[in-house]
Amino acid sequence: MSRMFRRYHRQIAIVLCLPLFLTVLTGMGFTIAHEWLHQNELGEFLLGLHTLEILHLEGIYPILNGLGLIGLLITGLSMTGLFSQRRNQNNQG
DSSP, X not given: OHHHHHHHHHHHHHHHHHHXXXXXXXXXXXXXXXXXXXXXXXXXXXXXXXXXXXXXXXXXXXXXXXXXXXXXXXXXXXXXXXXXXXXXXXXXX
């Protein structure tokens, strides 16, 4: 089971690498441009890129990012062993 989750985790991570990187960079860039530098035009461009409004994907892109992150969270937590039942060491002897 753990091997299967590792494989899924790796596949999801490869697929989400660029979209999440784009989301993080444009989100930080928007905050810096809009709030700190008061560059509203650059901020609007970065916000359009952040939600992929430029490609008319603003309705589906955040949902796909969220579903991908939930998948990474589930597979990552399953690999930690937090939810597995541990055997009592006294009963094994």
